[in-house]
Amino acid sequence: MNTITFLSKKEQQRRFLLGYQLAFQSDAEEKDWDNIFALWQAAASSGHKRAQFYLGTCYDHGLGCTKDIAKAITWYRKAARQGHIVSQYNIGYSYINGDGVEQDYGKGVKWYLLAAQKGDTEAQREVGYCYFYGRGLEQDQVMAVYWYKKAARKNDPKAQYNLGLCYKEGEGVPISKRWARYYFQKAKEGGHKDAVRQLRRLL
Template identity: 50%
Template sequence: MQQLSKQEQEQRFEEGYQIAFDTTTKRPRWDRVVPLWKAAANAGHVRAQFYLGTCYDNGYYVSQDAAQAYRWFFKAARAGHRDAQYNVAMYYRDGDGPVRVNMKAAVRWFCRAATQGVSDAQLNMGYACFYGEGIPQDRIAAVEWYRRAAAQGNEKALCNLGLCYRDGAGVTPSKRWARYYFEKAMRAGHKEARLYLQLLYRNRGAII
């Protein structure tokens, strides 16, 4: 590991960050950014490790390399970086790069990211609990994870809550609450929520 002081690590990361996200240029100078982030990442700078992972993930000035991307995401994830934890979970969910599909591992990392507030991780915890993938099936817990993601405006979680209330999955069935969440999901941009809402209106019943 390259010996850089904490201040030197931060300086290199910030310099690279400013170059990468400088809005006055049409195309970032990744040839300048990557060496700065790599130096900081090798010295243990957690955010630099995450962003270096994104460079390998997207092929910014380096060859696109899922194994290298995973390596840097994993380093940052172990150090507590929430977005890196989510990315590691996705690798295990999809069997990407150097890892095979492992839903138990995916759930562990989704849970870490979810408890730090990553709404897509909360959504995926809801999926895992709802279908019993990598964790015992628990639809009440699924609804709670969906609620946490929905509170952040996650359109898929909003729609899933509508479906849960429509079908009585993990909650008492309620067309009123189903309508409420379908409408919020529709306003948030969920493409299928409008169809679910139309079907709900066509099938009026005694459920309130």
Template identity: 40%
Template sequence: MEAKMKRCVLAILLFIPISVFGGDLEDGRAAISSRDYAKARTLLTPLAEAGNPVAQNAVGVLYTEGWGVKQDYSVALAWYRRAANSGDARGQYNLGRMYDNGWGVQKDHREAVKWFRKAAEQKYSQAESILGAMYATGDGVDKDYGEAMKWYKRAAEQGDPEAQRRVGFMYVEGQGVPQDYAEAVTWFQKGADQGHTGSLYWLGRLYHEGKGVERNRDKAETFLKQAATQGSKEATEYFALQRNILQFILALDSDKDCNQRKLVNTELVIPPTSANNFTAVERWTLDRCGKPTFYRVTLNPSPRGGTDFKVGPER
């Protein structure tokens, strides 16, 4: 019966002119891009019910995100499964995500890997990247850095910025490949060129440390600031603590009350270290507040243009 139903669906798809599906499908996807989710649902649902796997995946996304419909992982799962069983790579990837996260179904990393692999074998870059991550962490498969690197590189070579960061990190750590900072810089640069936050952070860090590239503090600062403004706590911390932190302390206003500072945007909380290993900021908070305390490194827009970094105690 199931095989018969599949043949019926295939027949329907074969005898409906592509232009009929094409126009509504593209209009539906465009409606998602323009955030007109009600229109997207109206256009895509009939196509999905008629067996169009691209539309089935798109409707699944609407239910996953709660766009134009009440969020319902179980309904989303059903649509992804229909798309995946029809061979749609995006549907296979999204079905894997549902199993990986336990959305609408019991969490099952092995089942997630199965579907990620099906999509990755169709050269869907996001699936290649996440399959690499599964091998790197050992979720659903035996941990294997060599296999992780293989899938990361496949995605990275297609221009996936997160995969490019992951390839760079593997070269930094020497996981699955010999440690090679110059090669890491190459891949971080590719990700940074696409504005990827993690790649910007790592590229700035390697320029600062002179690993794989000639040390260049100006470039390091540029990349780290860009990553920090995009919300990278790692970049905020690294940038602030690698420079002379006393510059930031001197930039504080005259308000001496350590409980009154208003901190905005990207904030990083760092616990105090031992008394024998105080940083300049910890010494400052000790002097101002009378005891070791948590502090924040906060990124603030500068009225003079550019960026100011200010420090203040944790309240």
């Protein structure tokens, strides 16, 4: 029978940082994922928030362990409940897309909102998308534009492209070719390929 050892805060941080260094700051061609996984697992099991997130990514991608989306979500959820923003986004994504859990737009947008309210750009864009199509909450194109703009201000090309469409079609905002062109141009500069086609159509 295995005994779980709860680590001190200092030891949790030490093991997390060592794993982080081996994963992201080492010059080694082959990462020692077995060791990295063990370090993060020890810290995560004792409650270290960031270790819980990174352990989730290990299960998500099969690094140092067998890929297991359900276990990834379990660890993302633990970190998300402690306020880890990217974990909150990942849980939202899982529910919206039915990835490793039963699809549930209501639960998905709830987690997206938690991350979006803390400033996560992708979550802000996705909340806008949920409002636009009424996924998990009442359809509201004005609110969709509100959230798209939050993400667009941080140069998210997908949000900028979506705003271009809103201004082009008058969805949530008055029709404005000038603003449509502005946001399509921003999206183009960010590498959004469809924005190029939309700019041609406006011309």
